[in-house]
Amino acid sequence: MSTSNAPFLQDSHRCPGSSCRENTAVVDVAETETIVLAGNPNVGKSVVFNSLTGLYTNVSNFPGTTVDIPKGFLPDSRVLKDTPGVYGLSKYNEEELVAEKAILAADKVINVVSALSLERDLFLTQHILDYRKPMMVVLNQMDEARAQGLEIDISKLETLLGVPVIATVAVTGEGLDQILPMLARACIGNTVPDCPDIEALTALEGNPAQRLHLYGLRRKHVNALVQQVITRKTGVTPLSWSKRFGNWFLNPVVGLLSGVVALLTLYQVVGVWISGDLVGFTEETLMLGYVVPVIQKAVSAVVPQGTALYTILAGEFGVLTMSLQYIFGVLFPLILGFYIYISILEDCGYLPRIAVLCDGLLSKIGLNGRAVIPIILGFGCVTMATVSTRVLSSQRERTIASTILAITIPCSAQIAVLIALMAMAGGFKAWIIYLGLLTLILGILGTALNKILPGKSTSLILDLPPMRLPQPKNILRKTWVRTMVFLKEAAPLFVLGSLLVSVAQVTGALVAIQKLLTPLTVKWLQLPAEAAQMFIMGMVRRDFGAAGLYYLSDQMTSAQILAALVTITLFVPCIASFTVICKERGWLESALVLAGSWLMAFTAGGITARLLTWSGIL
């Protein structure tokens, strides 16, 4: 998490107040104090953060969210940092690492816990208490706890923890105004009996057996504590509608049907409206119609047209033209649309349930249910999806997921052109063959990677939050934050990508590769010679490749079109996603993905061409 590390370093190496003040004129102590908000996922932490700072952060922490730390200011200008929702500080994933670092560097911690799951949540609380951090506890979701017949003795909880506790209902704002006044009383609370010092504690985390022993003590301590503060009203607690509803989605038939509905909606909204209609407007009308000509004119005033520099700056793949056109004309609306969709699924609690249903299938290819997020995002933009593979628990899973994404998942830009071409290649029958082939290849590739890669993948342990109605305001803010974070990260890579392609164009490397490919295209894939160009274009942008095919399609048979589509889908991911893979997975792995995609694309394409001609299906 390159973006999140820097601030911590500064924090933990902060110089003592007195020596700093000599250099920096007037700096109030309060201003330099950093407060960190911590808690388990889905406890209402972000609502608390928003109410304290007025800024927005993600509502829940189900995979797909970024690990960046939202930062805001309290009314007295102290810094408040949010951390990702975690179940512990055990370095199991980047989110836990980030949360631990932030907590260790904090001056004070506000720990949000849910009254519904005290037994689970107080485990993290105890961990922070054992780190001897000055802290206070916000006991949230009190209304739901009351509704379920749970009574919590707050003053007893305060005494047992040794830190202030405030009861709140974050969604309605009840109790939130008491947090700040109480923060002044935040203090170091009660550790578990015979708790080692902080250095010994952090060292313990590195030793699995000793850690389990420590966690056992902590668990016992917390369970005993919870026993003393909670009284469960006897009698039946009715199963809430959200729980019934949630369980209903775990039924395979309902799950499958709802999954189909979810995918069709996604297809209509993102595939047709956004990547078709909206992008058509933003890219063609707005960018190509107005912005790009203006840039080209401006550049030509300084650099003469026809020179190599002009081509690099403002040519067909120019750094100033194509990257702008792509980032703002295509990516921005697309990513926005995708994140709105995924945020709605996430906030209503449906996404974790899809993860549960898909777990069985995904575990066959060395992934677990969590991988549904990158895969769904992949149908939007493989670059975005590759970034989101960070939420997977192990390097092994990230390798498998990013390889599958790069090779077998067509992104929405491609899907739009694909739809048009499928109509020419025989419609429904062509779709079935195409989808069947890709699923087969995905299965083979995943199974092979799962066999070859050393180690074993992690199994699913997933907390299912209650189903609830998503709040439009939260969805919009969350979508905005995510889109911005992604663009900030990916935009430089798109610029780099277009620079590489422009240089290749100027130096003649593009034409050379095209010539090199021609025999392969004509002899092996049985396609027209010009088709070689579409493969090259497919490297620049995946949909360019498919679009190139579109212009050739009147000279081709249905079988040829289908074989070409299979090849293009499998063929190298676009240059932006390739740069992201390099960044996330390293050069060696990226080179292997590249080589693998060439090999698979041409092998599968050639075989498809022959099978189709031989069988005469199309």
Place this chain on the structure above:
Amino acid sequence: MTKITLQDMQTGQSAVILNIPDIDVATQAMRMGIAEGQYITCIAKVPAGPTVLQHGGMELAIGQHLCQQIEVQLS
């Protein structure tokens, strides 16, 4: 009483956790409140997929592979 694993539980059954052999799994489960001696209820089973448990106020999905390793006793 013969020992069974989480995987063998049917929807609606309750059990007490006896043993989680894998140290890493035990650590992770411990944080969630699932430890030896705890009572859990199986609320859903996805065919060839995870088992969904209820424990206290929370619901937890556990992958098939893990379920086969966690020993429980029906209550």
